[in-house]
Amino acid sequence: MSIDSTGFTKGELAKYPFLKETARYLSPLDLQIEDLVSPDMHQILDRAMERVTLAITDLTIRPLSSEQGKYFLKDLQKEILSFPVAIMLVSATGNSFIKKRYALAEAKQATCLLALESKMLILKVALDFSWKIALTSSDDVFDFILYFSDFLQNASHLHDAKWKLVNSTLSEGNVYLNKRNVVRLLQEEIKRRIERRFSNVSIDRYPSEISVLAEKLKTLAAERIEQAETDFPKIVVQEAFPPCINALYDGASKNHHLSHMGRFALTTFLVNIGMSVDSVTELFVSFSDYNERLTRYQVEHIAGERGSGTKYACPQCSILQTHNVCKNRDDLCKYIYHPLRYYQNKSKTALQDQLKNSKNTQ
Amino acid sequence: MSSRDFVYSKFAEFYNNPSSFIPAPTSFEHREFAYLMFKERFMVRHKRFESIQVFQSVLTRNVPSDVYHSCAYYEQPDLEMDKKGWIGSDLVFDIDADHIPTKCGKIHDEWLCQKCEFNGKGITPEQCPLCGGDRFSVKTWLCDLCLESTRVETAKLIDMLTKDFGFATNEMHVFFSGHRGYHVHVEDEAVRSLDALSRKEIVDYVTGLGLSVLNKTSKEKFGKGRKRVATAKKFKLHNYGWNRRLKIGMTKLLSTATVEDLKNLELRNNNLFKNKTVILRRAIEEGRWDSIPGVSVATWLKLAEQVKNLESANIDTVVTTDIHRLIRMNGTLHGKTGLLKMEFPAHQLDDFDPLTQAIAFKKGTTKVFVSNTPEFRLGGATWGPYKNVNVVLPTAAAVMLILKGRAEVAN
Structure with a gap:
């Protein structure tokens, strides 16, 4: 038919x-x-x-x-x-x-x-x-x-x-x-x-x-x-990084070799939570023997300051899982499908905790 | 003559020889081409050629160590990346011994810590046992067991592509990669336009990632204010997709495995072995999963998990999801071995022998000083093992040992 x-x-x-x-x-x-x-x-x-x-x-x-x-x-x-x-x-x-x-x-x-x-x-x-x-x-x-x-x-x-x-x-x-x-x-x-x-x-x-x-x-x-506006905090709250990003950050700081997808995830994450190209480049260079000029070039590319001008998005959880970058999943991960959502969620509570603590100590 | 010059001259001979046949990829004018310069060691990229004849004359002039073309089709392949105009891309799979556990345990590979120069054999450790460094230079090798392991993975992939994805064997192009594995290209119209996210789903299918039938709890409810509710899970499988694969895999495993085999897979429930005829009939055939004495949901889940590991195909996930990927060109030489990337019919996977059929340099012999190499098979004969000796070897073997960093031309 x-x-x-x-x-x-x-x-x-x-x-x-x-x-x-x-x-x-x-x-x-x-x-x-x-x-x-x-x-x-x-x-x-x-x-x-x-x-x-x-x-x-x-x-x-x-x-x-x-x-x-x-x-x-x-x-x-x-x-x-x-x-x-x-x-x-x-x-x-x-x-x-x-x-x-x-x-x-x-x-x-x-x-x-x-x-x-x-x-x-x-x-x-x-x-x-x-x-x-x-x-x-x-x-x-x-x-x-x-x-x-x-x-x-x-x-x-x-x-x-x-x-x-x-x-x-x-x-x-x-x-x-x-x-x-x-x-x-x-x-x-x-x-x-x-x-x-x-x-x-x-x-x-x-x-x-x-x-x-x-x-x-x-x-x-x-x-x-x-x-509906839910912006990221103005400062970088490292305690609110999702476990996958923490593992990558840790790896980079110890000069461990990161996979291409791992480096990409870390860079896009940092750029997207509002870290400047300068800070991200400094971070990579301070961690290791990365070539500063090359690192800056790549970070600028990802941040959309070069090439087509599009800022690269941070990959969602399922992509990180496919390429084995998803590590140490915790309870919050179960309810979330994007590393940036994790950060958004956790940074709110982290900042509130900080505020509480500082009030208590005063 | 230096060893590098010797290999270069052989590569030049190959690309200058009119009988070296390099097949043109489909939609030739929409592909990006790239090659790695033999001596200068830089990559020439973003090239477009009118015809395979023109491209071959470029290869003859430049003699590259490795030649690639894009899996993608572009409006203008010679422009920079974001101006090329992506039309579509073949669906490509790469199975490489580098990424998978092999039966040989890679005992023939040698690694050297770049920091403290500590060295060892076998799988490269994540961190140097001596200084904790994690950068190594590695000398790989390819043996029959490496190739056999990748062949098994390729066979599983081809089975999924035919039975589950419905591709006919003539719609799949299967290649020996020229080194330690295989490539499978699907050029079907229906897959060309798939985006990276859809390709990721295909990768997850092939590797069995995210199978919810393996979840230990049944569907979890979540959301604001609602807590996770774990209800008792029932185990059952239907007759499609991965569920069908698990059933077939369970049947295969239970009908052939010994108690020891099951124990090695962490399957210690004796009822699995004792009741296997009942399991095969009642559970797998009739779907009465809860009717096997002594086999609980937890045991089914363990069994299914192991079967998933056995039945999934180990592919390089990044290659398939990258819609701009460059892939080695069919009929060209591999810069790590001097062997050819070579297509063969999918149904001949069991019979194709890369170590005799993908040889490019078939004539002549050369005297080389071999520092260290295990016994190896090439071109129908077996050679070695050698340690610090001068030997006269066929050209193909000499080229491979030099490219693998195991030999130098003897003066």
């Missing part, structure tokens, strides 16, 4: 406006940026604004509600159109937090709806993303088989151990999955597609009305970010 990804109903496009078919549906309308501010478009613009606002505040976009399962055609059209308009609004903010947050909210919303759909519709959506996927025979305990590379592209970003390939039901290139798991993997795929769409928007100038709305959204986002 051949199944293609075309032939979604309007109701389905309203629920899943990120599908390729939405573009085919919209192209005859030839929507231009200037049209957005025309009076007969204001309802669409309002709904687009609502999508983004809700995404920022509640991480949802609240789908169109139906009366006894029926939609009015007019509402469906508005709903579908509001999606590309929302994409433009988000692009107009140029704000990476809003972009990420909006993509996540849309993806989460879509997966909530997909979970209620038939296997056939889920299959059609997956095929829209060119997944190599098929339904299993009806007597199988699993619902779908998915080619391992499509599984990995999405599952490798999920932290629960059940998503690791080593724990999967891999056989002859395919992973056997139930409906719920496929829907969860689709969430990752949807999120990525929406994030990619922001980089495809190329508009030099937005109408002033749009810019005003974009400013509003940015203010809203700034409030959210402030609430």
Whole structure:
């Protein structure tokens, strides 16, 4: 049986406006940026604004509600159109937090709806993303088989151990999955597609009305970010280093040979907790017979002061485990998947303890 | 003639010989090429060539000691790293005796502490037993046992790539690395675009890292305010992926192992041996894991852990996860041995003998002064052991001993 990804109903496009078919549906309308501010478009613009606002505040976009399962055609059209308009609004903010947050909210919303759909519709959506996927025979305990590379592209970003390939039901290139798991993997795929769409928007100038709305959204986002802000302490708190970094630090200070991954993890960690290139270089040179010029060059590279200008991220725990750099795991490690999160967590308590101690001694 | 000049002249002869066949990697124009200059000892990188013929003429002119190409495909392979435009990368595995315990215990390797010059044989210690230093210069060697150990690991890898990942044997390129191991390249379209994180998952699969069926407690609940809850764990295995591998491995182990073998694996529960026919039938075939008298969840977990160690393949984790990796080019010489990196069909892994089939220098003999070498096999004959003697050896053997730092050309 051949199944293609075309032939979604309007109701389905309203629920899943990120599908390729939405573009085919919209192209005859030839929507231009200037049209957005025309009076007969204001309802669409309002709904687009609502999508983004809700995404920022509640991480949802609240789908169109139906009366006894029926939609009015007019509402469906508005709903579908509001999606590309929302994409433009988000692009107009140029704000990476809003972009990420909006993509996540849309993806989460879509997966909530997909979970209620038939296997056939889920299959059609997956095929829209060119997944190599098929339904299993009806007597199988699993619902779908998915080619391992499509599984990995999405599952490798999920932290629960059940998503690791080593724990999967891999056989002859395919992973056997139930409906719920496929829907969860689709969430990752949807999120990525929406994030990619922001980089495809190329508009030099937005109408002033749009810019005003974009400013509003940015203010809203700034409030959210402030609430969630959890910065690293201004000083380096060595007692809060995770055990893996401590082992590397210790090794470097005793002039032991560190593996490439070990050196990379230590340097990226120190740079990311706010140590300056000078201090990190000094540290390495003082420890050992490292060549200062070469060390400085490498540290500057990692800190993004050379080459492409991107600051390298510190590898997450699972990467350090793969390359045997993860050492002496402690209780806190069990709840954490990134060395920097460990530091963030522990430095808070370490600083509080210090404060307490200094008060006690006064 | 110095020993270095002698080897250089042999490498030059090889690259100048029109019958030395160097196969072009696929998507040639999208690969980065690199080579290590024989005499100057620096790496020429970020090169792109129009054709294999042009590249071969460069090799003829420059005579490098080692030749590499990128596993990756780039828009512009000759630009600097972040401007190349990464398109994709082959999925590459490296199995090297350097990284794995071998049956020979590396007794033929010699190490020398760079700090206090204390030296010894075998596996290089982490720290010098005399001064505590941890930098060593190492003279490695390759023996049949080293190669056999890497062959076994390669066989396990190929089994996973075919049965679990579904690659046909003709989709996998298997090579002798030219030194102490094997390379496996998968060039399938479906794996080219995988990012480093996805490749890490493949590495963890191959090495069996993170298998949650081996956890001693069942699923732990955690989060703010909630304490870890350890509930009694049940042991069971399904018929896919690593679960299937564990079942097959358990069957293999229990049907062949003696009591002693099991003890050596720290499996001291006698019921495992006594009840093995019941275990094979009731537990492994029928899935009634809790029906074996005297075999508790803890024993199953121990058994499964040991089977995982036996069945996983020992690969160099860094090579597979690096999506910009340079890899030795097929058909070129290895600068540590003078042997060829050489492809052979995956199904011939058991029969391929690197020490006779990957020899580049097939003609002539040379008189060398050998300082110290164990007995070794090369080109269908066995040589040595030698200690401080002049011997006339076939060119391939002389080149290898010189490159291994065990001999000099005798004047």
